Amino acid sequence: MAKLQPVRGTHDLIGHEARAHIALTEAARAVADRYGYSPIATPIFEFTDVFQRTLGDTSDIVKKEMYTFEDKGGDSLTLRPEGTAGVARAFISGGLRNELPLKCFYAGPMFRYERPQKGRLRQFHQIGAELIGVPEPTGDVEIIALGADILDALGILTETTLELNTLGDLPSRLAYRGALVDYFTGHADALSEESRERLTRNPLRILDSKDPGDRAVINDAPVFDDYLSGDARAFFKSVRAGLDTLGIAYELNPRLVRGLDYYSHTAFEFTTEALGAQGTVLAGGRYDGLIETMGGPATPGVGWAAGIERLAMMLRDPDVAVRPVVLVGMGDDGEREAMHLARELRCAGLTIDLQYKGGLKRGLRRANRINAAAAVLIGADELLRGAVTVRDLDSGEQVDVVITDLTDHLAAYR
């Protein structure tokens, strides 16, 4: 802490950046509203157990990325690294089992102790949606459609690719996992060091390895399709058919593996080339076993999360801030009247920027800088007549306006 600087991997949101985040979140929320998804806000920290148990002891998040600390009461707490576990916990502790299906949308900060780089921060923000209590593939289709429509509302759907895979049901996955471990163990000496580690942690990940040596071994590895149960295969087929019906394009990616243990069946990611190494923009899947694992009633769920910073990087200058009208008062009487009028006009729904101090020149210069549409000049001459001067800052034209007509006159600038 030599100099006053933000904690590594955190970032201040200032000005148009802050505005862009809010606009983006609200645009997404509006789409979620139309899908009937209600807002939910869970705490940004939970008992460590909530994440440890649900994400799986072998996941990177639990192993090295959690912000965990002990509070003054001696409880181990963790800043949430993702949103689903908290929602699931709220579902259980709030006794919402009679409210099914539960459809919710959230937005807020997440925390992961990672090495930061572009598109990856220690505190970042996500929007997310969860659909709890719907075991049918229709639920998967809806949740994916919601994600696609939000990306579309933001104008970036066409720059993304929807990748789709199935992780099968639990029996299928365990059988396949076992087959993979057997196979790769037999070829362990040919595997990279990293993949040998993955063998115990998450064997499915080996399939996604970029190591050339690994690729050769992977080519002859068992194929998941051979281990998929009939039910799991039928489920996946329904999901694909639903997406086809809605005209949502996707690419099958058999190597798409989710990092968190609680996923099953459908896994999907909207990815882009535009963001470098961090290509995943919106990702999720089905988590049928999660709530039961946490000690709740067996309840299926499906959902996704998207990184707001990553989405924001894909938007092109969405600065659509309203152009204000600037009020410039001159002299004591003028400044007092400006303050008074500012409040009246704001209450009337206009966006008003009050010039607090300084003369006309400075007021106009500042008006120009903040891209104001018009300036209202309030000085002694005008006040004697009960009027003000309204200057259009684009044309430079000025007109005298009686104060009682000002609100109506400025309607053109709202």
Add this chain to the structure above:
RNA sequence: GUGGCUGUAGCUCAGUUGGUUAGAGCGCCUGGUUGUGGUCCAGGAGGCCGUGGGUUCAAAUCCCAUCAGCCACCCCA
């Protein structure tokens, strides 16, 4: 957590083989216009050269450490 690149004014950057008061553009402030912006002209403020240590008569420049940013890996949003 691993490897590579980078760090000079609010921003983008220049700074010659180490050499005396560290520069430019943009932005900001003031004046030219005691009540009229954007253009133009003149002037001004603003830098412990990321931080700490070392080498040297002398360090923005060389060495080490550290912090931060970027890129790749890992992983993920």
